[in-house]
Amino acid sequence: MTMSTEDLDQLRSLTSSMQHGPSGFFSIDNPSTDVLFVDDEIESCKVFKRLIEQRLGLTVHTALSPAHALSVLHTHADKICMMVTDIRMPVNDGVWLVEQVRKTWPHITCVYSTAYSAHVTNKDAMALADGIIEKPWDTKHLLRLVNMTVLKSA
Numbered sequence: 657m658t659m660s661t662e663d664l665d666q667l668r669s670l671t672s673s674m675q676h677g678p679s680g681f682f683s684i685d686n687p688s689t690d691v692l693f694v695d696d697e698i699e700s701c702k703v704f705k706r707l708i709e710q711r712l713g714l715t716v717h718t719a720l721s722p723a724h725a726l727s728v729l730h731t732h733a734d735k736i737c738m739m740v741t742d743i744r745m746p747v748n749d750g751v752w753l754v755e756q757v758r759k760t761w762p763h764i765t766c767v768y769s770t771a772y773s774a775h776v777t778n779k780d781a782m783a784l785a786d787g788i789i790e791k792p793w794d795t796k797h798l799l800r801l802v803n804m805t806v807l808k809s810a
Contacts, residue, residue: 689806690715690732694725694741694753695769700791704740711799714806721745722753733761737809738802740789743770743781751781758784765805769793 691714693704701718708716717732719725722745729736739757741750754766766784771791782788789798 688735688737688809690717690735690737691802691806692717692719692725692728692732692736692739692764693769694719694722694739694745694750696720696742696745700742700769707795707798708802712803712806714802722748722750722756725753726756729757729761729764733764736761736764738765738767738805740767740769740802743768744772751784754781754784763809765809767801767805 691708693701693708693716695701695704695718698720701720705716705718708714715735717728717736719728722741725739725741729739739754741753743750750768750770754768757764757766765786768785768788769791770788787801789801
């Protein structure tokens with residue numbers, strides 16, 4: 657990822673008053689820095705939550721379905737700046753969820769997390785999201801992605 661000079665200047669101004677957190681990432685205190693992770697596999701939810709909370713010091717909400725995610729958003733949308741969702745889930749999928757989030761909470765950055773990125777050919781679905789991260793996750797890449805998203809929302 658290449659950043660413009662303007663982006664770098666903005667990042668420097670954002671980070672100048674922040675403290676370094678665990679692993680050299682910045683620790684920030686902003687009311688809109690929570691992350692929502694949605695996956696029908698409970699183990700994925702546990703791993704994501706533990707990783708982000710321990711390494712970045714952020715609050716992570718988890719949901720096991722798109723319906724559950726919408727319930728969490730209705731309660732905590734003012735605190736959530738990012739949603740990471742699996743694409744393939746029973747009943748409603750991650751694409752449907754991102755469509756719903758875009759309608760009601762357009763400020764939330766939406767990222768797909770999937771083991772099937774090579775099979776995602778729906779250009780409309782890809783255009784809805786702000787990004788995609790493949791499973792299994794590259795930990796450093798995932799941490800950078802979440803950290804940069806939270807910094808941008810600050």
